[in-house]
Amino acid sequence: MHRVLARRERPDSAFFLGSGKVREIAALAQEHRADTVMFDVALSPVQQRNLERELAVAVLDRTALILAIFGQRAKSREGKLQVELAQLEHLATRLVRGWTHLERQRGGLGKTGGPGEKQIELDRRQIAHRVKLLRERLRTLHKQRRTQRRARARRDVFNVSLVGYTNAGKSTLFNALTRADSYTADQLFATLDTTSRRCFVDGAGEIVLSDTVGFIRGLPHSLVAAFKSTLEEAVEADLLVHVVDASAGTRDAQIDEVDRVLEEIGAADVPCLLVFNKIDQIDRAPSVERDPYGTIRAVFVSAATGLGLENLRDALAQRLLPIRDLGASSAEPNARVGVTV
Numbered sequence: 001m002h003r004v005l006a007r008r009e010r011p012d013s014a015f016f017l018g019s020g021k022v023r024e025i026a027a028l029a030q031e032h033r034a035d036t037v038m039f040d041v042a043l044s045p046v047q048q049r050n051l052e053r054e055l056a057v058a059v060l061d062r063t064a065l066i067l068a069i070f071g072q073r074a075k076s077r078e079g080k081l082q083v084e085l086a087q088l089e090h091l092a093t094r095l096v097r098g099w100t101h102l103e104r105q106r107g108g109l110g111k112t113g114g115p116g117e118k119q120i121e122l123d124r125r126q127i128a129h130r131v132k133l134l135r136e137r138l139r140t141l142h143k144q145r146r147t148q149r150r151a152r153a154r155r156d157v158f159n160v161s162l163v164g165y166t167n168a169g170k171s172t173l174f175n176a177l178t179r180a181d182s183y184t185a186d187q188l189f190a191t192l193d194t195t196s197r198r199c200f201v202d203g204a205g206e207i208v209l210s211d212t213v214g215f216i217r218g219l220p221h222s223l224v225a226a227f228k229s230t231l232e233e234a235v236e237a238d239l240l241v242h243v244v245d246a247s248a249g250t251r252d253a254q255i256d257e258v259d260r261v262l263e264e265i266g267a268a269d270v271p272c273l274l275v276f277n278k279i280d281q282i283d284r285a286p287s288v289e290r291d292p293y294g295t296i297r298a299v300f301v302s303a304a305t306g307l308g309l310e311n312l313r314d315a316l317a318q319r320l321l322p323i324r325d326l327g328a329s330s331a332e333p334n335a336r337v338g339v340t341v
């Protein structure tokens with residue numbers, strides 16, 4: 001793989017890059033006999049098309065790449081449907097006149113090309129049809145999920161969701177707390193489907209803990225939308241546990257990004273406990289951080305070694321108890337954070 005860095009005041013509307021850079025990349029692509037050039041940004045359909053023409057190779061942008069990774073990782077029916085929906089929607093915006101030049105390329109974007117406008121019109125109709133079908137199926141699954149969640153809420157069990165940047169260690173922590181066997185790996189988006197499991201926390205009783213999809217810088221908007229129903233688990237939780245990779249150089253930016261997405265999905269008002277994970281990888285860390293009222297705001301742990309997990313359980317109990325008391329005294333015990341669907 002060859003990497004090219006470019007600095008620009010603002011993206012060029014036709015090519016994203018300046019013409020000099022485009023020529024440089026074209027030469028490199030030819031020299032290395034590349035069949036794909038990947039851009040770590042979101043390209044507009046026009047930019048992508050122009051670049052493909054100039055570079056004479058397939059061009060993938062950040063959204064397409066993330067979608068491809070999501071496609072490989074999705075396991076549940078809902079996850080798979082959501083990924084397919086997002087892929088089709090991404091594709092639909094790119095299915096325009098001029099697409100046919102791709103056909104000449106070996107291995108190009110396969111099923112997306114077609115001879116002329118007629119084919120494009122046909123593809124477009126097929127896509128629209130499939131999109132409609134997927135939406136309907138997702139709606140049904142979504143309703144089932146809601147019913148399950150409501151049943152849980154009635155049983156007066158706390159719902160706690162692990163959220164955070166991809167690779168922060170959510171699944172590892174989930175496993176450590178529930179002794180489950182959620183898939184963990186040193187890769188982006190190891191988890192795509194929300195997994196929930198009951199576990200017992202001293203002082204707070206039984207809780208339902210959910211492991212969720214990780215967030216990433218510049219997550220395409222269409223994906224946030226696609227994963228909204230998965231993430232509703234987070235929106236409707238009693239408490240969010242925001243897991244942070246304390247050893248990551250960009251950890252503050254990652255925290256900001258996660259907060260931004262939480263706001264976008266309507267979860268900004270859900271109480272949140274920060275958990276700085278992977279402290280085995282850093283020199284020194286406090287054990288907990290409290291606000292001026294003594295409430296634990298952040299806990300420092302290592303999900304891998306188990307360091308600090310007792311503090312985390314204590315913090316969960318401390319944060320959950322007042323919520324239970326509040327629930328008991330309010331007229332509508334199942335009142336939750338408002339979600340609009």
Ligand SMILES: Nc1nc2c(ncn2[C@@H]2O[C@H](COP(=O)(O)OP(=O)(O)OP(=O)(O)O)[C@@H](O)[C@H]2O)c(=O)[nH]1
Binds near residue numbers: 171172190278281
């Ligand atoms: N050193 C160290 N590594 C950890 C710790 N917790 C998790 N990891 C590693 O970090 C990597 C990512 O862990 P996951 O639990 O898969 O992370 P995740 O947040 O679930 O990631 P996504 O599902 O992709 O969002 C794995 O290689 C873990 O072994 C920890 O406390 N210390």
Ligand SMILES: [Mg+2]
Binds near residue numbers: 211212
């Ligand atoms: Mg995970």
